[in-house]
Amino acid sequence: PPVYVKHQIVHNPHVVADLERKGAITVDTLDQVPVGSLVVFSAHGSPPDDFEQAEERSLRVIDAVCPLVTRVHNEAKKYHREGKKVLLVGHRGHQEVRGTMGQVDMTLVDDSADSLLPDWAPDDEVAVLTQTTLSVGDTAQSIDAIKQRFPSAVVRNDICYATTNRQFAVTEMAVMVDLVLVIGAVNSSNCNRLREVAASHGVPSYLINGPEEIEASWLDGVSKVGITSGASTPEVLVESVISALAPDKVTMLSGVEEDVSFTLPRELR
Structure with missing residues (x-):
């Protein structure tokens, strides 16, 4: 039987599409989930009403909240x-x-x-x-x-450590480059904030989903491009953008090493 996912599990269309290729079905409301089915709640968190409705419909819930x-x-x-x-x-x-x-x-x-x-x-x-x-x-x-x-x-400042680290890194990078490309989804809050941070330093900045969205005119007169990505952006997308630009001329900037890990949802342990 299929696994249902309420809302996009993370705000990245490539991740969502990959799950759907594997058989997952993304829904907007729990009314779309057949009684007794398995449903995954997204990483963004769900209100108590969702859990109550799931119980009323005898749904098995995996809560993937961050x-x-x-x-x-x-x-x-x-x-x-x-x-x-x-x-x-x-x-x-x-x-x-x-x-x-x-x-x-x-x-x-x-x-x-x-x-x-x-x-x-x-x-x-x-x-x-x-x-x-x-x-x-x-x-x-x-x-x-x-x-x-x-x-x-x-x-309480609850901004995620990864969000904070990326914004500080983009701030440092923006003064070194002529253009900033943020790889991620248009509906991703942290991706949009990264683009805004870069733009606030006066450097042209664009949010793209992949290399196919890069416009040639952006690169006119540009010698250095800064690349960063959102928290939910797969590494393969970053690599594809690098390959499309100049794979042999990449300089990795040092930043904060992140080694935080979390346990799996209770239902999967």
């Missing part, structure tokens, strides 16, 4: 139990934000503008959480605005 997203969920529940008002800094409509917002009653802040903050008393007990794939710089501005309105707010 452990760093689960940490945000647990923090939200903790602060809510303590009676704090919870603010989430994130992008409205993103799958991770939907999952986190469903955990407890909270308010979304998707802009650093002071006027968009809730009209609570300055001395209210407030806790601030963040989406894991945000821009480090933009998030700092949002948190500054929140702290000005609510000076005693408890702030």
Whole structure:
């Protein structure tokens, strides 16, 4: 029997297509999953309502949520139990934000503008959480605005270590090159943030899914191209872009060594 996946398991079409070639079926709602079937919940996290609906339909669930997203969920529940008002800094409509917002009653802040903050008393007990794939710089501005309105707010910066490391690496690389290519999906939050970070340093920057999307005009007058990729981008795509450009003229830049590992979902151990 097929395995169903609710939403894209990660925001990368190549990963999704590879799973579908192996027989997985991607669905948008659990109503599309036959009663009693196996369903995988995406890495972005799911609200409690999804688990309740799955139980009602006798579905077997494998929760592929990123452990760093689960940490945000647990923090939200903790602060809510303590009676704090919870603010989430994130992008409205993103799958991770939907999952986190469903955990407890909270308010979304998707802009650093002071006027968009809730009209609570300055001395209210407030806790601030963040989406894991945000821009480090933009998030700092949002948190500054929140702290000005609510000076005693408890702030948790939950941006993923991989997101942070990549943004710092792109910042260093951008000043060395004439063009930056970010390999990843257009609906990937962390990929879009990487492109924005590079562009903020004045270098032309493009988000591409693969070498076939590189336009020749981008390379006019360009002698050095910087290449990076999103957290969910397969290494084979990075290699294909390098091969299409100049495979014999690659310089690898040193960065933070990442050796973090997580256990498999409970259902697969």
